[in-house]
Amino acid sequence: MRTDSHSRRQFLQTAAFAGTASLVGSFPGISWSASDGTLTVRFDREMESLDPGYYVGGHPPNDVNWCVMPALVHYGYKDGQAIWVPSPFVESVELRDATNIDFTLKSGLMWSGGNGELTTEDVAYSYDRMKESEWKGDYVAYDHVEIKDKYSGTIVLNQAFSPFMTTTLASGTGIIVCKKAVEAAGGRYTVDIPATCGPYVMEHKQAQYVKLRPNPEWTGAKPAYDNIDCLFVTEDEAGALAFEAGELDCAKITSNSYARYQKELPPNAKLTVAGALQYMWMGMNIENPKLQDIKVRQAIQHAVDQASIIQGAYAGTAEPSFGVVCPGLVGRRLETSYSYDPAKAKAMLDEAGVSGLTLTLRTLNAQERVLAAQIIQANLAQIGVTVEIIPLDSGPFWEMGQESKGETWKDLELWIMRFGSGPDPYEPFQWFVRDQVGIWNWERWSSDEFEDLFKQLVSVSEVDERHKIAIRMQEIMEETGAYVWLTHEPEVFIHRADIATQFAPSGEMQLGYFKPV
Amino acid sequence: MNPSDIPAPAPDPVRTGAAERAYSVRREKLILFLRNPQGMLGLFLVIMFFASAIFAPVFATHDPLTMDIPNRLSGPTADHWAGTDQLGRDTYTRVLYGGRVALEVAAIGVSVSLVIGLVLGMVAGFGPTWLDNLLLLIFDAIRSFPTVILALAAVALLGPSLKLVLAIVIVTSIPSYARLARTSTLALKRTEFILAERSLGASTPRILARHIMPNVIGPLLILSAMDVPVVVTIEAGLSFLGLGVQPPTASWGTVLNEGYLIIRDTPWMVIAGGIPLVLTTLGFTFLGEALRDIFDPKLRKGR
Numbered sequence: 001m002r003t004d005s006h007s008r009r010q011f012l013q014t015a016a017f018a019g020t021a022s023l024v025g026s027f028p029g030i031s032w033s034a035s036d037g038t039l040t041v042r043f044d045r046e047m048e049s050l051d052p053g054y055y056v057g058g059h060p061p062n063d064v065n066w067c068v069m070p071a072l073v074h075y076g077y078k079d080g081q082a083i084w085v086p087s088p089f090v091e092s093v094e095l096r097d098a099t100n101i102d103f104t105l106k107s108g109l110m111w112s113g114g115n116g117e118l119t120t121e122d123v124a125y126s127y128d129r130m131k132e133s134e135w136k137g138d139y140v141a142y143d144h145v146e147i148k149d150k151y152s153g154t155i156v157l158n159q160a161f162s163p164f165m166t167t168t169l170a171s172g173t174g175i176i177v178c179k180k181a182v183e184a185a186g187g188r189y190t191v192d193i194p195a196t197c198g199p200y201v202m203e204h205k206q207a208q209y210v211k212l213r214p215n216p217e218w219t220g221a222k223p224a225y226d227n228i229d230c231l232f233v234t235e236d237e238a239g240a241l242a243f244e245a246g247e248l249d250c251a252k253i254t255s256n257s258y259a260r261y262q263k264e265l266p267p268n269a270k271l272t273v274a275g276a277l278q279y280m281w282m283g284m285n286i287e288n289p290k291l292q293d294i295k296v297r298q299a300i301q302h303a304v305d306q307a308s309i310i311q312g313a314y315a316g317t318a319e320p321s322f323g324v325v326c327p328g329l330v331g332r333r334l335e336t337s338y339s340y341d342p343a344k345a346k347a348m349l350d351e352a353g354v355s356g357l358t359l360t361l362r363t364l365n366a367q368e369r370v371l372a373a374q375i376i377q378a379n380l381a382q383i384g385v386t387v388e389i390i391p392l393d394s395g396p397f398w399e400m401g402q403e404s405k406g407e408t409w410k411d412l413e414l415w416i417m418r419f420g421s422g423p424d425p426y427e428p429f430q431w432f433v434r435d436q437v438g439i440w441n442w443e444r445w446s447s448d449e450f451e452d453l454f455k456q457l458v459s460v461s462e463v464d465e466r467h468k469i470a471i472r473m474q475e476i477m478e479e480t481g482a483y484v485w486l487t488h489e490p491e492v493f494i495h496r497a498d499i500a501t502q503f504a505p506s507g508e509m510q511l512g513y514f515k516p517v
Numbered sequence: 518m519n520p521s522d523i524p525a526p527a528p529d530p531v532r533t534g535a536a537e538r539a540y541s542v543r544r545e546k547l548i549l550f551l552r553n554p555q556g557m558l559g560l561f562l563v564i565m566f567f568a569s570a571i572f573a574p575v576f577a578t579h580d581p582l583t584m585d586i587p588n589r590l591s592g593p594t595a596d597h598w599a600g601t602d603q604l605g606r607d608t609y610t611r612v613l614y615g616g617r618v619a620l621e622v623a624a625i626g627v628s629v630s631l632v633i634g635l636v637l638g639m640v641a642g643f644g645p646t647w648l649d650n651l652l653l654l655i656f657d658a659i660r661s662f663p664t665v666i667l668a669l670a671a672v673a674l675l676g677p678s679l680k681l682v683l684a685i686v687i688v689t690s691i692p693s694y695a696r697l698a699r700t701s702t703l704a705l706k707r708t709e710f711i712l713a714e715r716s717l718g719a720s721t722p723r724i725l726a727r728h729i730m731p732n733v734i735g736p737l738l739i740l741s742a743m744d745v746p747v748v749v750t751i752e753a754g755l756s757f758l759g760l761g762v763q764p765p766t767a768s769w770g771t772v773l774n775e776g777y778l779i780i781r782d783t784p785w786m787v788i789a790g791g792i793p794l795v796l797t798t799l800g801f802t803f804l805g806e807a808l809r810d811i812f813d814p815k816l817r818k819g820r
Contacts, residue, residue: 236778240781256779312604312605371604373764375586375604378582378584388763391764
């Protein structure tokens with residue numbers, strides 16, 4: 001389920017196809033069929049926020065949002081390619097030209113809690129607030145929504161931006177919120193959604209489950225499953241065991257389980273690889289006194305053995321990474337300017353006049369990451385750098401580099417990080433621009449050339465040109481010495497063979513589209 | 518009178534008899550212990566535990582941290598007696614070195630908590646009532662915390678480390694030693710020989726150190742022997758949860774945890790990490806029970 005980026009022509013073709021399909025109402029992805037039983041799936045972590053402007057990590061927040069919140073478009077697939085399709089919330093979505101997207105909402109879709117009907121004003125409010133949110137990078141090309149009437153309007157872009165539909169509107173950041181309810185809640189929320197509107201209503205018990213139940217007010221097509229139970233099973237192996245025991249119908253699994261299941265699958269089970277749109281790297285804080293010297297950082301780049309990490313921590317199932325652009329996308333690099341060479345690394349460290357260096361390496365307390373950290377620890381020990389591994393739970397881990405969340409960012413030295421990407425090379429770069437220093441750019445560097453190229457990447461639509469820009473941007477990142485590229489880890493799910501699944505290219509479950517075979 | 522003319526004092530028949538009796542009692546108890554197969558097995562296992570931990574570098578076949586990724590997750594072979602882990606490290610060697618962590622935590626944890634518990638217990642038992650009540654309140658408050666929950670909270674605040682595991686072991690073990698010491702002290706407080714000491718003007722520290730402590734420490738030592746496996750399992754449990762020793766250090770808990778994560782691929786890590794834990798627990802429990810049965814029969818009756 002990998003996807004390539006779209007050229008403008010592909011994009012318009014897809015748009016025309018999807019728009020037509022929506023009119024005749026026969027698009028396979030949106031024909032939610034008759035109800036049948038309960039679907040039980042695994043969520044591998046608790047959600048910090050369901051607010052489309054402030055969620056962290058697509059899975060599981062988007063899995064939930066797509067069931068209980070409106071969006072203009074969803075992801076669909078055509079010939080194995082991820083495309084956008086009109087959602088069950090709209091009568092139509094059409095690309096009038098490169099900067100105008102017309103849409104008409106279905107009438108009679110009610111927000112919960114007596115917050116009225118879903119209207120164009122909600123759409124305008126939702127996208128306007130995204131421009132000020134933590135995900136504002138997705139909305140660089142967005143200008144405003146022209147409200148025609150209660151149900152129809154036009155999204156106006158400030159420049160042609162071909163991936164807008166797939167990387168923004170179809171992704172988790174394209175979720176529409178209820179203007180009235182969110183304003184009443186102070187303009188922002190976490191896991192208690194002020195008002196929902198969708199085929200399901202949710203019941204959330206912290207760290208235990210999210211139960212999705214039929215929304216009695218829903219007037220659209222019913223999804224295949226009446227009830228969906230999403231159980232929080234943080235332990236990966238427990239998730240795989242729960243699937244085999246029949247407690248789960250679908251579970252995300254780790255590389256180790258993936259390697260095992262590739263050899264032998266349990267009966268009535270199927271593996272689905274929902275793309276490898278994840279990029280993992282080891283970051284270095286260039287402002288930390290121990291890492292201020294670029295020679296030290298470059299020595300570390302040469303000291304880490306990526307091949308050992310892929311074999312030792314990922315059982316050979318992950319792809320090697322050479323930058324932030326994921327496999328299958330325009331702009332994907334196939335080599336780095338550095339290579340694993342401990343002798344050279346040691347020489348560079350000596351040249352920098354550094355000895356007896358001790359560094360901390362923070363990582364999520366997950367099996368593969370801790371293993372990867374131990375390999376890095378052993379690698380760096382070879383050049384005389386002592387590494388102390390600090391495994392962290394997801395809460396403190398995701399906050400540690402953010403200036404707004406405490407003082408830990410000052411102490412950051414090394415860390416292993418993994419981000420998810422959308423199906424366009426533009427998506428990952430947004431986290432490393434100057435504005436993101438202290439938010440998600442924990443390496444804390446910035447570059448004028450990078451800023452310019454980022455703007456070009458948004459405006460240019462020629463594939464070759466975008467490829468060159470993306471390659472250069474990754475070179476700039478690498479030249480800071482702050483990155484050791486590690487892996488592109490596949491998002492793999494095991495599920496019952498008699499369930500037809502659908503996943504976003506970034507690896508979230510599109511639960512509303514799951515159906516019995 | 519020439520000093521040499523002074524007749525040497527005749528041996529005190531009462532004291533000599535007592536010494537002989539004590540000697541024969543000790544001998545009798547030693548024979549009883551040697552004839553106790555459970556106790557001997559316990560002693561053997563405990564000696565094995567100490568020996569394997571202390572001489573781990575001698576018995577080890579590999580370096581505990583050296584990775585051999587191409588040979589990851591292998592079963593037992595002539596080269597790797599208990600197989601290898603996910604990074605190709607030798608499991609047998611890591612288990613041996615894991616014993617050092619267990620020994621360190623057990624030795625330091627139990628001895629420090631024993632000493633502090635003994636002192637606080639004697640002070641509580643011998644001191645004024647208000648102090649006794651205050652200390653009791655503190656002991657009971659600490660005992661009321663479930664150890665793992667306390668550890669989880671402490672790790673969340675301070676971050677995981679072996680020192681923290683030790684601190685938790687010590688803090689949670691002190692009250693049980695202290696309460697036992699206090700009860701024994703209370704029983705001795707009104708005995709005639711203590712009253713006699715007091716009337717002779719002996720200071721409180723002297724009474725506690727010279728007269729109370731020798732009478733109190735026996736049961737405490739037995740309790741501490743039986744506490745060692747508890748402490749070892751606390752350390753293993755916390756390390757299993759990722760709250761104890763940090764990678765790449767091997768501990769029985771981390772070996773078990775890593776083994777648990779790959780149990781579907783190879784069971785050898787769980788077996789290799791579990792066996793020493795079981796044997797150590799059995800060893801110290803057998804030894805402690807045998808000592809208790811022989812040296813403190815009152816406790817045995819209470820069973």
